[in-house]
Amino acid sequence: MSTTESHNEAEIVIDPNAVSMTINGKSVTARKGEWIIAAADRTEDFIPRFCYHPRMESVGMCRQCLVEVEGPRGPMMVVSCMTPVAEGQVVRTDTDTVKRAQEGMIELLLANHPLDCPVCDKGGECPLQDQAFSHGPGESRYVEEKRHYEKPIPISGLVFLDRERCILCDRCTRFADEVAGDPLITFTHRGNNTQVLTFPDEPFASYFSGNTVQICPVGALTAEPYRFKARPWDLQQQESTCTTCSVGCRTVVQSSRDEILRYQGVDSDPVNWGWLCDRGRFNFQSTNSPNRLSTPLIKTESGLVATSWTVALDETARVLRHAQPGSIAILGGARGTNEDAWAWAQLADALGVDMRDAQLDDGLPAEIFGYPNATIDDACSATTVILLAPDLKEELPVLYLRLRGAAEKKKIRIIEITTHDSGLTRYAWKSLQCEPGHQAETVQQMLSTPEMQEQLGRGSVVVVAGRSNLAEAAHHTMAVVDTIATTVSQVSVLPVLRRANVRGALSLGLAPRDSTDAATILEASANGKVDCLILLGADPLSDVPDADLARRGIAGARHIIAIDTFLNNSSAHADIVLPAAAYGEKDGTTTNLEGRVTNVAQSITPHATSRPDWMIAVELAALLNHDLGILTLQDIQTRITQTVGGFDGLSVSVAVRKNGVLVSVPPISPLQVHHDAAVKRNAYEFRLVVARKLYDQAIGTAMSQSLAALAPGAGVFVNPHDLERVGAKDGSSVRVSNTTRSVILPVHASMTVARGTAFVPFNQKGVDIRELLQTSNGVTDVQIANIS
Amino acid sequence: MSRLTDAHVALAKEIIGRYPRPKSALVPLLHLAQEQDGYITRDAMVHIGELVGVTSAEVYGTATFYEMFKFEPVGKYVVNICGTMSCALMGSEELMHHAEQRLGIKAGGTTPDGMFTLEHAECQAACTEAPCLQVNYRYRYRLTPADLDELIDDLSADRLTHEIPPHGTVAKVRQHIASHRGVGALAPELVTESPAWLNGKAAL
Numbered sequence: 001m002s003t004t005e006s007h008n009e010a011e012i013v014i015d016p017n018a019v020s021m022t023i024n025g026k027s028v029t030a031r032k033g034e035w036i037i038a039a040a041d042r043t044e045d046f047i048p049r050f051c052y053h054p055r056m057e058s059v060g061m062c063r064q065c066l067v068e069v070e071g072p073r074g075p076m077m078v079v080s081c082m083t084p085v086a087e088g089q090v091v092r093t094d095t096d097t098v099k100r101a102q103e104g105m106i107e108l109l110l111a112n113h114p115l116d117c118p119v120c121d122k123g124g125e126c127p128l129q130d131q132a133f134s135h136g137p138g139e140s141r142y143v144e145e146k147r148h149y150e151k152p153i154p155i156s157g158l159v160f161l162d163r164e165r166c167i168l169c170d171r172c173t174r175f176a177d178e179v180a181g182d183p184l185i186t187f188t189h190r191g192n193n194t195q196v197l198t199f200p201d202e203p204f205a206s207y208f209s210g211n212t213v214q215i216c217p218v219g220a221l222t223a224e225p226y227r228f229k230a231r232p233w234d235l236q237q238q239e240s241t242c243t244t245c246s247v248g249c250r251t252v253v254q255s256s257r258d259e260i261l262r263y264q265g266v267d268s269d270p271v272n273w274g275w276l277c278d279r280g281r282f283n284f285q286s287t288n289s290p291n292r293l294s295t296p297l298i299k300t301e302s303g304l305v306a307t308s309w310t311v312a313l314d315e316t317a318r319v320l321r322h323a324q325p326g327s328i329a330i331l332g333g334a335r336g337t338n339e340d341a342w343a344w345a346q347l348a349d350a351l352g353v354d355m356r357d358a359q360l361d362d363g364l365p366a367e368i369f370g371y372p373n374a375t376i377d378d379a380c381s382a383t384t385v386i387l388l389a390p391d392l393k394e395e396l397p398v399l400y401l402r403l404r405g406a407a408e409k410k411k412i413r414i415i416e417i418t419t420h421d422s423g424l425t426r427y428a429w430k431s432l433q434c435e436p437g438h439q440a441e442t443v444q445q446m447l448s449t450p451e452m453q454e455q456l457g458r459g460s461v462v463v464v465a466g467r468s469n470l471a472e473a474a475h476h477t478m479a480v481v482d483t484i485a486t487t488v489s490q491v492s493v494l495p496v497l498r499r500a501n502v503r504g505a506l507s508l509g510l511a512p513r514d515s516t517d518a519a520t521i522l523e524a525s526a527n528g529k530v531d532c533l534i535l536l537g538a539d540p541l542s543d544v545p546d547a548d549l550a551r552r553g554i555a556g557a558r559h560i561i562a563i564d565t566f567l568n569n570s571s572a573h574a575d576i577v578l579p580a581a582a583y584g585e586k587d588g589t590t591t592n593l594e595g596r597v598t599n600v601a602q603s604i605t606p607h608a609t610s611r612p613d614w615m616i617a618v619e620l621a622a623l624l625n626h627d628l629g630i631l632t633l634q635d636i637q638t639r640i641t642q643t644v645g646g647f648d649g650l651s652v653s654v655a656v657r658k659n660g661v662l663v664s665v666p667p668i669s670p671l672q673v674h675h676d677a678a679v680k681r682n683a684y685e686f687r688l689v690v691a692r693k694l695y696d697q698a699i700g701t702a703m704s705q706s707l708a709a710l711a712p713g714a715g716v717f718v719n720p721h722d723l724e725r726v727g728a729k730d731g732s733s734v735r736v737s738n739t740t741r742s743v744i745l746p747v748h749a750s751m752t753v754a755r756g757t758a759f760v761p762f763n764q765k766g767v768d769i770r771e772l773l774q775t776s777n778g779v780t781d782v783q784i785a786n787i788s
Numbered sequence: 789m790s791r792l793t794d795a796h797v798a799l800a801k802e803i804i805g806r807y808p809r810p811k812s813a814l815v816p817l818l819h820l821a822q823e824q825d826g827y828i829t830r831d832a833m834v835h836i837g838e839l840v841g842v843t844s845a846e847v848y849g850t851a852t853f854y855e856m857f858k859f860e861p862v863g864k865y866v867v868n869i870c871g872t873m874s875c876a877l878m879g880s881e882e883l884m885h886h887a888e889q890r891l892g893i894k895a896g897g898t899t900p901d902g903m904f905t906l907e908h909a910e911c912q913a914a915c916t917e918a919p920c921l922q923v924n925y926r927y928r929y930r931l932t933p934a935d936l937d938e939l940i941d942d943l944s945a946d947r948l949t950h951e952i953p954p955h956g957t958v959a960k961v962r963q964h965i966a967s968h969r970g971v972g973a974l975a976p977e978l979v980t981e982s983p984a985w986l987n988g989k990a991a992l
Contacts, residue, residue, distance in 0.1 A: 183842070186849035199844035200830060 021089035036080035036091055037065050045093050048102055048135045050109075050127060050217040051169035052081035055273050056178055061170045062109070064131070066101040068092045077101060099135075106136035109167045112147040113218065120165065122219030124232035128167065149195065155185065156203040158224050158278060158706055159213060163195045166220035172196060172212035179275065181404055181426075182206035196220075207397050207694050210281040211274075214264055223262075225282050225706045230256045238601035239266060239658070241590050243335070243500035243583050244280040244700065247376075247398045248592025250658055251276060253284070253584050253603045260284040260584050260604055268658050270377050271596065277397035278707070279694050284584065285704035287607070292565055293579035294608035304567075304577060309609060313616075316576050317623035319559045320351060323531035329355035329521045329557075332538025333510040333613075334499035336580075337588030337600060339636040340613035341501065342644070343628065344536055345509025347617040350626035355530070357518040358505035360543040363467050363497040364474050366511040371485050374462040374492035375594040375662065380406040383459030386484060387416040388439070388477055389466035389496045393423025394694050396496055396593070400424065403464075413455060417442055417480070419469055419689045420759050421752035429455075433754050436472040436687050437679035437779035443480045447487055456488050466496035470545040470762055471688040471773050471780040479675045496593055498692075504591030507663070508644060510536075518544065522553030533557035536613065537580065541569040542697070542763060545690070547770035563613055566699050580613055581606035587633055588612070591663065597650055598660030684738070684781035686718070686758040690773065696763040714766030717759040718784065720749040728786040735785045736760075738772045744787065745769075758782060791835040796820050800839055810840040818851050822956040827858035856925070863898045863905035864954045865943050868922045871908050874915035878930075883919050884908065886933040890940060903944060905955075926952050 017032045023040050030039035035058060040047050050062040060082040068075040069083065070090035077097065092098065110132060117123040152162040168187070173196055177183040184204050188197045198204050204212075213223040235254040242249040242263065249272035254262045263281050267274035296312030297304040320328060330348055333341045333356075341358065348356055359366075379385050380402050392400035404427050406412045413429035416422065417439060425431045430452075434442035446452050465481045467474055485491050497503065505511075512518075522540060524530055526549070533554075544550035554560065554573050562571030565582045585606040589597050606612070614636060621628045630636055640647050646664045681687070695701050695711040702708050716736055718726070726747070728734050734747040736758070745760070745767050753759045760769040774780045792800060800820060804813040817839065821832035833847045840847075851857045858866075869875075869884050884906075888894055891904050898905040914920040917929035921936075928939060942948050 184845045186843075186845045188849045188852040190849075190853040197845075197848070199833070199848045202844060 019085045019087050019089075021085055021087070021091065023091045024094055030085040032085070034085050036067060036069070036078075036083050036085055036089075039085050040067075040080065040091070040093065047080050047093050048131045049081060050131075050167060051171060053171055053174075053215060055267070055275075056171070056174050058082045059170050059174065062105070062167065064102060064105045064109075064135075066098060066105070068095055068098055102135045103137035106132050107140055107142070110136070110140055111142040112164070113167060114146060114164050116165075120219040121222050121227055122165075122216075126219060127217040147193075152222065154203075154224075155198050156205060156209055157709060158282065159204060159209050160222045160224060160227065161196065162220050162222070165218045166196055167218055168194055168196075169217055171215045171217065172221055175208075175212050175215060176204070176206060179401060179405065180206050180208040180211070181408075181423075182208070185212070207277050207279070207393065208275065208401065210276060210278045211265065214274075214276075223282070225285060225704075226262045229261045230254075235261065236603070238603045239599075239656075240584070240601040240603070241592075241598040241660075242276060242280040243590055243600060244277075244283055245396050245498050246496070246500055246502055246593040247271065247396050248500075248590060248596060248598055248660075249276050249280060249398050250598065251280075253601065255584070255603045258604045260287050266658060268598075268660075270375065270659050271592070272398045273402070275398055275401055277694065279397070279701060282706050283700040283704045285706060286566075286700045286702075287582045287584050287604075289566075289703040291567075291703060292582070292607045293567060293577060293610065296579060296609075297567070297574075297577040299575045304572070304574070309578075312576050312578055313619055313623060316561050316578070317620055319532050319561065319575065320620065320624060323559075325352060326354060327529060327531035328353045328534065329525065329530050329532070330510065330534045330536055331357055331360065331518055331521065331540060332534075332536035333358040333505040334502035335537035336501060336505070336613045337586065337590055338501065338504040338508055338597065338640065339588045339633055340536075340617075341505035341510050342508040342636055342640050343614035343617040343630065346628050346630075347621045347626070348509070350621055350628070351624070354513050355516055355521045355524065356510050357512045357516075357521060358502055358510040359497070359499070359518055360538060360540055361518040361522075361549075362470055362543055362545055363499070363502065364465065364478060364495065365515075365517065366506045368465060368478070368481070368493065368495040368497070369503070369506070371463075371481070371493040372491070373595060373664070374494040375596070376402055376494070378460070378492060379403060379462040379464060379494050380412060381460075382412055382462040384455055384461045385412050385414045386461060386463045387414060387418065387422075387424060387428070388468065388480060388484075389464045390468045390498075390691050391418075391422035391424075392464070392496065395466070395498050395692055397694060399496065399593075403427075415446070415452070415455075417446070419757055420754060425752075435754070435757060436469050436689060437476055439476050439480045440483065440675065443483055447484070459490065461488050461491045463491060463493045464496055465493055466498070469689050469691060470770075471690040471760075473776075473778045476778065483675075494594060501590045503593055503595060504589075504597070507591065507595075507646065508640065519546065519549060522549050525554070526552035526556040528556055528558075530557045532559045532561060535560060535562040535564065535570055535574065537564055539564075539568040539570045539699075541573075545770055545773050546776075547768060547773070563616055565607075565610070566703065568699055578616055579608065579610035580616070581610045585610070586612040588614075589637070592660075595646075595663050596660045597647070597663050598658075599656045679778045681781055684783045685756065686722070686736075686782050686784055687756060688769075688772065688780040688782050689753075689757050689759045690762050690769055690780075691759070692763065693761045696761065697765060698763065711764060712761060714745055714764040714769070715748050715761070716745045716784065717748050717750040717753050718757075719753050719755045720751065722753075722755055722758075722784075723747060723749045726784050726786050728784075728788065732786070732788040735787050736769075736772065736782050737785070738774060738780060738782050741771050743767045743769065743771055747784070758784060790825060790829060791831045792817075792821060792839075793824060796824055797839070800836075804840060811842050811846075813840055814842070814847065814850050815854075818847075818854075818857055819956075819958045822857060823958055824956070826864070826954060826956045827861050858955075861898070861902070862955055863903050865903060865923050865952065866905045866907060866925075866955045868907045868909035868912070868925075869895075870910070870912045870914070870918070870920050870922075872911035872915075874918040875911075875920060878918035879932075880919040883921070883931060883933060883936060886936055887940075890937060904940070923948075924952050924955050924957070 019030045047065045049065040058081040060079040065080045067080045149163040152160040155161045213221045234256045237252045237254045240253045242251045250266035250268035251263045265274045265276040295306040298307040407427040416428040416431040540550040560574040562574035562577045563580050564571050584603045587602045618630050728747050730749050803816050804810045817836045821828050834844045837844045837847045895908045
């Protein structure tokens with residue numbers, strides 16, 4: 001007995017940061033610097049609160065979390081969200097004094113809070129309502145008229161504000177300032193009439209505004225897409241992963257009567273910390289869109305007409321059967337699940353398809369995964385982060401939040417190499433502006449300065465690498481990533497390819513073979529070498545930067561089979577269109593940009609006759625006499641874990657867990673990086689930068705009525721000095737031309753654009769800038785002429 | 789109306805230079821804007837936000853805290869009649885009533901000619917001189933309705949401009965603070981030594 005005890009004692013590790021305290025007589029171990037409320041949250045004793053949020057700084061605004069702490073002069077009342085734990089601290093949350101204080105606070109908050117719970121969207125999931133029941137006095141002594149404001153007022157196209165309900169907890173305003181970096185809502189008229197407002201007539205135009213609705217502890221903030229759609233107790237919910245971009249934020253998908261009504265962010269520590277961007281949060285509307293494909297379509301003399309699955313699949317099988325060997329190509333797959341990608345890769349293998357690419361020539365080559373991989377957490381705790389990426393605020397918003405937060409807290413130093421100011425420029429330690437095509441020079445210079453060398457030598461370096469400019473060939477970025485990876489020690493790479501499951505699709509068999517990427521495939525197709533082009537949730541006509549190549553490729557394909565949720569520009573040219581189940585309509589797993597596999601859950605039945613991509617692949621295989629040996633999703637998951645390197649040991653039960661599981665990608669063949677010299681300018685004055693904005697004509701945004709109007713529209717942005725030089729006025733029309741073509745665009749002055757470059761957002765309504773892209777030249781130079 | 793004039797921008801920059809952080813200059817710059825236009829215009833708030841590096845919403849949030857910043861045009865002369873205890877006992881209600889009748893407006897209103905805005909005010913800390921009022925924050929003591937009439941006559945005829953400048957004017961005499969006398973550009977977290985005048989008596 002005594003031997004065992006001494007053995008146990010030897011195993012006790014003393015944590016220098018551990019603090020022993022008691023809460024209501026029970027001993028609790030806390031971490032030094034932690035707030036009492038955070039320590040109490042790990043016990044069964046709940047401390048009521050409104051303003052405290054574990055992912056934001058404490059402000060002690062609502063005073064609801066008062067507790068008693070033993071002090072030298074007896075117990076004293078403190079706010080537990082702003083009082084740090086201490087060794088030997090004695091905390092009581094259940095004394096009569098504490099109860100009186102809590103009841104008093106509730107009574108005070110309810111003095112002016114309207115009792116309109118029956119018609120309030122928050123009713124049923126409202127912290128004020130719940131805590132008024134659990135910690136309130138039950139009655140109010142307040143009989144006077146309550147404060148009145150106009151209700152509700154829209155503070156943006158997405159968010160409504162009801163100031164009567166607001167309890168001034170500072171959560172939304174703190175979020176906007178501290179987390180999102182968009183302090184566009186703030187307390188105004190401080191005093192008896194304190195209220196949250198935007199600047200007069202200026203909307204709360206934050207990409208993260210939906211989070212304020214989620215964290216509002218009352219019904220003061222409501223989101224337009226969910227207002228009056230359901231009561232919380234009628235909602236069914238499934239924990240899932242957002243597949244709008246490749247960050248892979250954890251969400252809970254809430255539905256009622258077989259319709260998705262809302263996404264809420266779930267706090268996943270390595271990924272999204274509970275936050276979502278507005279595009280991810282509100283694009284569920286596209287799932288419910290009446291424009292969804294309902295039945296398979298088949299091309300006839302009078303265009304695409306509805307047909308049955310039997311006819312469509314038979315016809316597809318016939319096309320595939322009669323295709324010449326080596327003349328089938330698959331583009332896409334990054335929009336689906338891991339299981340979808342794997343099943344299609346299996347079908348491709350069975351049919352001997354060598355032409356496949358999950359990207360559309362708008363990302364980086366799959367070799368980017370060949371470098372030592374960094375996770376989001378690695379990037380947020382690195383000594384130095386080098387950004388060679390598109391504007392993360394526009395493309396991967398929640399990754400932007402994480403990096404911004406880390407830079408603000410001085411945890412990381414960001415060195416940004418960019419063609420124009422990005423969302424992170426303000427937070428960068430150094431922002432090196434370079435002309436497109438000159439990254440190599442800029443990086444060489446950077447690596448040669450003593451200051452940078454010192455910084456890069458101080459610890460780990462994470463390169464965040466993505467396609468920052470669609471008007472420039474991808475090899476410019478790859479070359480500098482390679483330079484940094486080979487010269488700097490302790491370096492790892494976080495690839496930021498933007499499509500949701502691009503990493504999964506590339507890892508599970510839809511990566512190009514022998515450098516036969518999407519551009520090569522489309523060129524082959526243009527040359528009549530593709531009998532059957534399969535578009536797996538891909539729209540080359542909208543997404544491939546070289547519009548001309550895409551057009552020739554689509555026109556040159558003998559047959560096109562499209563599997564998609566909507567009829568898009570490309571699938572409109574298909575011979576057969578098969579309706580696919582959308583996000584929220586199928587189970588499976590997805591892989592985020594860092595290689596984290598998490599589950600996506602089915603919440604509603606697939607729209608009309610649509611079905612998951614993997615099912616279509618399996619059925620086609622059966623029709624073509626290739627037995628893939630798959631009957632269920634579980635079969636695929638078993639086979640993936642058994643056969644795909646890196647995915648072994650992964651089980652779905654693990655992926656269902658909130659934080660998923662990281663997979664290591666099978667080694668990819670060594671890099672063949674071209675180190676081209678910087679591209680000299682031709683006589684054209686402006687070098688073009690084309691990049692995506694958060695809201696564009698992407699189908700998920702365009703088909704979500706709340707988001708569609710947020711797309712800024714086409715335009716060209718130049719430095720104010722350049723605008724003066726061109727002689728145009730802000731907002732007037734200019735002709736932008738390359739050596740062969742020209743387009744007419746409204747011009748805007750922007751300080752964020754460097755002189756000598758022109759920024760044009762990609763895929764916006766109006767003019768298609770892709771007409772001017774000449775990526776075969778490496779970069780695109782244009783002229784801008786005033787025509788007004 | 790308008791953004792800050794070039795001359796005011798130059799002054800604004802000088803004021804910003806007096807503080808370790810630009811946004812500390814927010815309130816002085818709001819005064820400058822109010823002096824320029826008589827009230828704080830929307831454009832001025834946008835401009836000030838640009839000058840000190842905060843959003844317009846943050847400027848608005850700060851500005852609206854202060855009762856003396858106006859966001860709508862007010863008269864050239866803002867008359868604040870105190871209505872707190874001493875003044876109330878000494879006849880401020882009659883004074884207000886008289887002023888309303890004389891100017892033809894209710895408290896809170898502005899005369900159509902843009903000369904006067906009448907406001908009810910809380911204690912102006914001149915209780916021994918009750919009833920009192922302020923015109924553009926310049927005191928007038930122990931007023932009778934007749935005194936008020938005379939005051940309004942004088943103001944209407946611009947006979948008191950030497951004493952009472954138009955609303956918004958911060959001071960007739962501008963102070964110039966030489967840069968070496970400003971707080972300096974050192975942010976608080978960078979200060980490692982206690983100030984010289986403390987003579988080493990207190991550590992930071």
